[in-house]
Structure formats: C-alpha cells, structure tokens
Amino acid sequence: MSRMWQDPLNDLTRPLALVLAALMAPAGAVLGLVLAVVVSDRVPGVGMVVVPVLSLLLLAAVATWYLVSLRREDARMAASLAAGADELVRGEVAGTTVPARVVQSLPDRSGRPVAALGGPRAERGRRVLATALTPAGPRRVAALVPDLGPLRRGAPVALALPPTRRDLAALDARVDAAALAAGDADPRWSGPLPTHGSVTGGWGPKLAAVVGSLALFAVLSAAVTVATGSEPVDRYAAAAAPTT
Numbered sequence: 352m353s354r355m356w357q358d359p360l361n362d363l364t365r366p367l368a369l370v371l372a373a374l375m376a377p378a379g380a381v382l383g384l385v386l387a388v389v390v391s392d393r394v395p396g397v398g399m400v401v402v403p404v405l406s407l408l409l410l411a412a413v414a415t416w417y418l419v420s421l422r423r424e425d426a427r428m429a430a431s432l433a434a435g436a437d438e439l440v441r442g443e444v445a446g447t448t449v450p451a452r453v454v455q456s457l458p459d460r461s462g463r464p465v466a467a468l469g470g471p472r473a474e475r476g477r478r479v480l481a482t483a484l485t486p487a488g489p490r491r492v493a494a495l496v497p498d499l500g501p502l503r504r505g506a507p508v509a510l511a512l513p514p515t516r517r518d519l520a521a522l523d524a525r526v527d528a529a530a531l532a533a534g535d536a537d538p539r540w541s542g543p544l545p546t547h548g549s550v551t552g553g554w555g556p557k558l559a560a561v562v563g564s565l566a567l568f569a570v571l572s573a574a575v576t577v578a579t580g581s582e583p584v585d586r587y588a589a590a591a592a593p594t595t
Contacts, residue, residue: 359518360491368557377407378565379568380572394581398579446513451481455504465477471524483512
C-alpha cells in the first residue's frame with residue numbers, strides 16, 4: 352500500500368481509484384441483489400446479505416486506511432519540508448533555482464520559524480503547493496516559505512530544488528523582480544502542466560474503477576443471492592395434493 356504514495360503531489364491515480372472502487376462496492380452489491388430477486392425465480396435466503404455486508408466492511412476498511420494514510424503522509428511531508436528548507440538555507444546542499452507558479456498557499460500550523468535563501472527569517476511560515484519548471488519537466492512541488500503575506504494562485508515565485516528530494520523546494524529570495532518576470536514568461540508555461548485532473552489520473556481510471564467495482568459486486572451479489580436461495584413452494588399444489 353505504501354507504494355501508492357510514492358509521489359503524492361503528482362500521482363494520486365491509484366489511491367483515488369481504490370477509494371472510488373470501495374465507494375461503489377455497496378451500490379453494486381445492492382444492485383446485484385435487486386436484480387437477482389427480480390429476475391430469478393428462487394426465494395432469497397439469508398445469504399443475500401453476505402456480499403452487501405462484506406462491501407460495507409470493505410468500504411469502512413478502505414476509508415480508514417485512506418484517512419490514516421493521509422495523516423501520515425501530511426506529517427511526513429511537514430517534517431520533510433522543514434528539513435529540506437533548512438538544508439538549502441544553511442547551504443548544506445546546493446539547490447537548483449527554477450521558475451514556479453503558486454497553486455495553493457496555506458498557513459503553516461507548526462509554529463516554527465521559516466527562512467528563505469537570501470531572505471529574512473519569519474516567525475511564521477506558509478505551506479505552498481506550486482508548479483515548477485524542473486529540468487525533468489513541469490511538476491508539482493511543496494515548499495515551506497516565510498509568511499510575508501498571502502500568495503495568490505498563479506503568482507510567480509523562484510524555488511530552489513534540492514538534488515535528492517524531487518517533491519520539496521525552498522523559496523529563493525535572491526531572485527529579483529526582473530528574473531521573476533522572465534521566469535513567468537518562460538514558453539514552457541504554454542505546454543502541458545500538472546492539473547488536479549491529471550494528478551488524479553484523469554477520467555479514464557476513475558470511470559474504470561467505478562464501472563469495474565459496480566459490475567464486480569453486482570455479479571458477486573447476484574450469484575450469491577441465487578446460490579443461497581431456495582426453490583419456490585407452490586402452496587396451492589401442496590394443499591391439493593392427496594394425503595395418505
């Protein structure tokens with residue numbers, strides 16, 4: 352399961368597909384049960400609830416795993432952001448400065464002071480999600496930057512990328528306004544960029560997860576309902592049958 356979170360800022364296809372499949376499992380189970388009752392001439396038994404109950408347990412398990420994993424990943428990211436920013440600011444590693452644009456900016460709740468390369472240290476920080484034009488191509492990165500005011504979506508920033516942490520960055524305050532404007536005019540911004548849709552895999556994997564889960568649990572539920580049902584009893588024929 353941990354392999355699903357290898358690059359959470361740029362690829363959430365598998366975690367989201369798993370959650371969608373789990374969400375649709377109870378619906379598929381109920382659909383299969385209803386179809387089996389309507390189409391089959393067998394009388395449903397207690398076995399008809401087996402697949403719906405199992406689908407609800409699966410949904411609860413996946414939802415719990417997802418929430419716990421999100422909290423762990425958020426804690427890991429917060430610790431990595433602080434450590435990565437400190438390494439870059441102290442000069443322990445040499446970063447590569449690239450142009451970037453803000454996607455989201457939220458206050459950092461850790462309360463730790465935050466600094467930028469060549470800039471002042473602030474008592475509070477902001478956790479920034481940005482699209483960066485890295486040497487490997489546009490990708491999303493996270494940065495812990497000094498809270499010197501709100502950063503609007505799409506605002507140009509210069510981020511220093513460490514050599515070994517491809518999802519982290521630090522603000523490079525040494526870049527002047529002219530260089531920021533030049534980076535914001537980079538022609539690569541007109542090419543394909545990461546979006547919320549692309550990060551979650553697009554419509555294909557989502558539809559596959561929804562339709563696949565519905566079909567699978569509908570078939571399983573219908574099969575179990577029919578298999579555990581009983582033959583109908585003709586009450587009139589039984590009443591008219593001669594007794595000895």
